[in-house]
Amino acid sequence: VYAIGIGAGDPEHVTVQAIGAMNAVEVFFVVEKGPDKRALEQLRLEICERYIEHDRYRIVAIPDPERDRDATAYAAAVREWRVERARRYEQAIATELGEDGVGAFLVWGDPSLYDSTLASLEAALAGGHVTFEVEVIPGITSVQALAARHRTVLNRVGGDVRITTGRRLREGRAKLDDDLVVMLDAECSFKALAGEEGVEIYWGAYVGTPQEILIAGPLAEVAEEIESARARARERNGWVMDTYLLRRRRDR
Numbered sequence: 391v392y393a394i395g396i397g398a399g400d401p402e403h404v405t406v407q408a409i410g411a412m413n414a415v416e417v418f419f420v421v422e423k424g425p426d427k428r429a430l431e432q433l434r435l436e437i438c439e440r441y442i443e444h445d446r447y448r449i450v451a452i453p454d455p456e457r458d459r460d461a462t463a464y465a466a467a468v469r470e471w472r473v474e475r476a477r478r479y480e481q482a483i484a485t486e487l488g489e490d491g492v493g494a495f496l497v498w499g500d501p502s503l504y505d506s507t508l509a510s511l512e513a514a515l516a517g518g519h520v521t522f523e524v525e526v527i528p529g530i531t532s533v534q535a536l537a538a539r540h541r542t543v544l545n546r547v548g549g550d551v552r553i554t555t556g557r558r559l560r561e562g563r564a565k566l567d568d569d570l571v572v573m574l575d576a577e578c579s580f581k582a583l584a585g586e587e588g589v590e591i592y593w594g595a596y597v598g599t600p601q602e603i604l605i606a607g608p609l610a611e612v613a614e615e616i617e618s619a620r621a622r623a624r625e626r627n628g629w630v631m632d633t634y635l636l637r638r639r640r641d642r
């Protein structure tokens with residue numbers, strides 16, 4: 391079973407290695423995550439049509455289990471949800487792939503970054519009803535795509551870069567000592583730093599797609615512009631995926 395990184399939205403992010411692997415696959419497992427994510431599922435199908443040179447492959451949907459976000463026992467609810475998801479992966483692999491069958495999950499960006507595919511495959515193996523080997527084909531992450539579109543480098547000379555989430559930034563658990571890449575942020579968490587002098591932001595939504603929006607500049611000056619561009623885009627498309635780099639300006 392391959393976990394194939396497909397890049398962050400531009401079909402041309404797909405690597406030659408990924409195309410080679412995709413052409414060897416019989417069954418593509420597509421995890422259905424609800425109406426918000428339909429456009430992302432669609433892109434996966436387009437990638438198959440564009441790069442696979444035969445028609446001997448099948449698409450098998452795996453509906454993602456409903457997650458009870460209001461559960462009082464939050465940790466227990468998340469655990470249960472993970473177990474159920476792994477069970478569905480296990481069952482799909484066992485029923486859809488033969489003895490020497492080759493399957494694949496097409497993973498947004500790269501499987502190494504804020505993605506649960508590898509953990510779910512490991513849990514599916516641990517279920518003990520089916521055995522398979524996992525091979526990972528790396529893809530271009532949204533972080534690399536963002537840096538490229540802003541023609542910037544993630545770290546400063548000899549410096550560190552940290553990748554974090556909007557939630558951790560809001561909770562003050564990710565500090566701006568390092569250059570900071572923020573993902574999974576539905577709440578424009580950069581606003582908390584907008585009052586600080588000398589902070590710069592490089593923001594991108596739908597990077598690599600025709601809807602791409604890029605805004606960069608001093609955070610104090612562009613924070614509101616980003617917030618309203620994000621809100622309008624969300625309204626227009628029904629969903630938005632954005633990532634940004636924050637850094638403190640270093641004056642000589």
Ligand SMILES: C[S@@+](CC[C@H](N)C(=O)[O-])C[C@H]1O[C@@H](n2cnc3c(N)ncnc32)[C@H](O)[C@@H]1O
Pocket residue numbers: 398399497498499500501502503504505530531532533572573574575594595596597598599631632633
């Ligand atoms: C569940 S994570 C998956 C990350 C993915 N594995 C990767 O390598 O980029 C989803 C987050 O990735 C970021 N993201 C993914 N695609 C993006 C894109 N085309 N433009 C901007 N941000 C993107 C957003 O921060 C989004 O909330």
